[in-house]
Amino acid sequence: MNAPRHNADSHRRGRPPSTSARELERAALRLFTEQGFDDTTVEDIAAAAGVSRRTFFRYFDTKTAVLWHQFDGEVQRLRAAFDAVPARTSLMDAIREVVVHVNHYRAEDVPELRARMQLISTVPALQASAGPHYDAWERAVSDFAASRLGQRPDTLYPLAIGRTTLAACRAAFDQWIATADTDLTTYLDLALQALANGFEGERTGQASRRVRSRRRC
């Protein structure tokens, strides 16, 4: 991702960028929803943003990457939130609280979030492109778990915690997309509670009477 350096620094040297990653993302999202992902070429997206095809690939490595822009940015917020979590909070509680906190969206941002996730969870080419983006997200969780467990981030348990956390969140995302009835964070909290409980007692589907802070008995 060697995108142009448009860091709000008004006195840069060279030619000013004629677009932005955000602008390309909006154009792509609109075209993808209007006429489908496969029937939209990179040429179309670039033209809609007023730049050339070649310039699109200076902002994003692939056609699919344009839809992962916001998701990739979330990784930074995830790491910041992990750094701010108090040490007394237990590992799985901390993960749940951080993930839920990071996924609070302003009401005006929700429609775009839904549109993006709708595409990601339905278009095969977009599902297929998820891997590298998920990896960075998982690693943020794995690094936190590793620091708590006193183990290296690439060992079994930190790795497993990072990946299962994302897996549970993806189930919550999909459920939110499919039903559209309540807040995203509700599903995230449910899924991460179930994960921390080892999926015990999910037989009823009644989450409200699940024990929040289960301790040694």
Place this chain on the structure above:
Amino acid sequence: MNAPRHNADSHRRGRPPSTSARELERAALRLFTEQGFDDTTVEDIAAAAGVSRRTFFRYFDTKTAVLWHQFDGEVQRLRAAFDAVPARTSLMDAIREVVVHVNHYRAEDVPELRARMQLISTVPALQASAGPHYDAWERAVSDFAASRLGQRPDTLYPLAIGRTTLAACRAAFDQWIATADTDLTTYLDLALQALANGFEGERTGQASRRVRSRRRC
């Protein structure tokens, strides 16, 4: 996957296939390890198997799919094993036992398995192609969990169980690839035990004293 129908039926009607998915897979695996994934074209693979480029795409939809052939086949064995598991075994125990059982490989198959997983876990283009193949695997677990929980397979908990199960297994796979010290099933059992325990008490990394069948206390 509209591959030729070479179902061991010796008296088919038309022209016999001049290669097989398995043969193409072996050629691809050899070339990928020898000269790298990106530096191997589909033309190269087809030539190594003695067929044309066009024919390769009759056996596999994409260049990456050739390495997922065995993995896709495992899904069938997974479903069969789930059908055979006794009803008295608890949900998460059943999942762990089935997954571990399906992943017992003969010693002579291990080197090829390692080579394939080595590629999958290192080459970005292959990681990126994992999505659809993982989905089918996850769905097999989700369907089983749904039948046990009395819920639909596309609801939150079955979905979460299917995805977190694969996530834990992938952590085990990666650990096995990285260390190469013990059997794959050892790591799988560890990771799925940890998942069923909600990742409690993983601080020590000592798995042997974890309680196997933890029940209500």
Place this chain on the structure above:
DNA sequence: GGGATATCCGGCACTGAGTGCCGAATAGGC
């Protein structure tokens, strides 16, 4: 034996993603 039929293969042309290269355009610094 010989046609009818079924299946697979090879080749060609085409679209579109992604890349390397280079010169042009537009800014600030001196």
Place this chain on the structure above:
DNA sequence: GCCTATTCGGCACTCAGTGCCGGATATCCC
């Protein structure tokens, strides 16, 4: 006005993936 830094646009190229069609090779049936 010249130098430098940065972005942009265009061109040419490789390669993945697809649609199409004729040819090759098998079995079936008469």
